[in-house]
Amino acid sequence: MKPPPFQYAAPTSVAEAVELLGAHADDDARALAGGQSLVPLMNFRLAQPAYLIDLRRIEELTRIRTEGDTLVIGAMVRQSHAEHAPEIAVGAPLLAEALGYVAHPPIRNSGTVGGSIAHADPAAELPAVVLALDAELVLAGLGGTRTVAAADFFTGPFSTAIGSGEILTEVRIPRRAGGHAFVEFARTHGNFALVGVAAVVELDGGTVARASIALSGVAPVPVRATAAEEALTGTVPDDASIRAAVDAAVAGLSPAGDVHGGRETRTDIARSYLRRGIELALSRAGDRR
Template sequence: MKPPPFTYSVPTTVADAVALLVEHAEEEPRVLAGGQSLVPLMNFRLAQPGHLVDLRRVTGLDTLRLDGDHLVVGAMVRQATAERSPEVALAAPLLAEALGHVAHPPVRHSGTVVGSIAHADPAAELPAVALALDAEMTVVGPQGERRIPAGEFFLGPFTTALAPEEILTEVRLPRFPGGHAFVEFARTHGNFAVVGVAALVAVEDGRVSRAAVAASGVAPTPVRLAAAEEALVGMTGDDTAVEAAVDAATAGLDPAGDVHASAATRTDIARVCLREGIGRALRRAEDRR
């Protein structure tokens, strides 16, 4: 398997990288970060960019830092780096837990957090994490910098709000004070998940004060399950409340069936993942009080 011919640039600044995307616009250029998704697609000729802009030497993109109440993840921060980071464990433990489900260690040592989010695979873990955390995407293009809320970023399978000449330079993840959980079902560990669930719950005075639940593998994009969140807020978080949230979340789901699972099976798996994810997040929220 070999990709079709392409040209290749290695800029050292974001401005130069954007300029290269504009210069090679007619060649359908693509940005290369970790390459763990793009390169296999090119080898199978499912993606055929005429020019690659490699971000590995762009200064400042490998930064992982705390900025007030946000964890800021640069475009070249490797998944393995984030998985082991004390800053991530403190400010975004949901991300750290989800990263343990992403493929296998060799992949995580090359793949990037931001690259996975930009790839927008509807079955991937990290887009669902970004959605649950209300992340902001910092994007740079010819007109300068803009920020896109995660809820507006994912438009379809492998499709985002990024313009062709724009680069996703960082993802900003707000802290969530409370419990977290990431649960998924895959046929074997490291394989593409059939369903994944990201859950966040805060508890005050014995009742749920805030909840955020997102799922992957049940729609053409990761989805925020607002009905589950509404069912949880104000409740004590007992088994009855969890089951009501699971019912509310799955009532509106209409996943597509495929070779991995029928629509009905995928919905059943989503119920199991939701029950475990919400329950674990609640237990952790109680433990942190």
């Protein structure tokens, strides 16, 4: 299980990277972030890019900063660094919590925030998180940069709005009030989840003012549990209203089965974990009821 040959460059600026990407578009050039998804695929020879552009030396992509109410995370920030970064603990605790579920520490020490989002594995944690948080993804190309809303970013399993010749440079996360929760069900610790739930719930005097809930693992792309969000909003949450919200969300699901769980089992687990996620977010949002 050895990777196929490729050419390699490690530019030091986004401009240079984008230029290289454009110049080698015909060679199936790909950006290399932490490599924790791409290198295994190459070892299996399921991915065979002829040119890899390693983004590790582009310092501007490794910073975390706050712009007003927006947290800006460079795409090459390593997952383990983000997991423990004070800015993220404050600005996006949902993301910090979710990062603890991304594989294992040795993977997170190499894997990057941007890499995981750009890889767009439907079972992965971070895509669901950015979707729940209404984050924006900044893409740089030869023509400049553009910003894509998370809701428009994931276009299919392992496919995104990143265009040919573009790289993901930044994740912009608006600060959100309320209680957060990330919960997921994986068969073994650190393995891919069957279902993940990312939730933020804001209470106003005991009433749900706003709920954002995203699910991973139940569709070709991470999905918002819109029905649950709507069912919860405006209610004073109790067991019955939570159950109603969960049922509303689950009714709309038709997850594909695989060797770890068929459609029915995944739906069962989604039902269970939606409830757990909503309950945890509510308990953190303040007093329930």
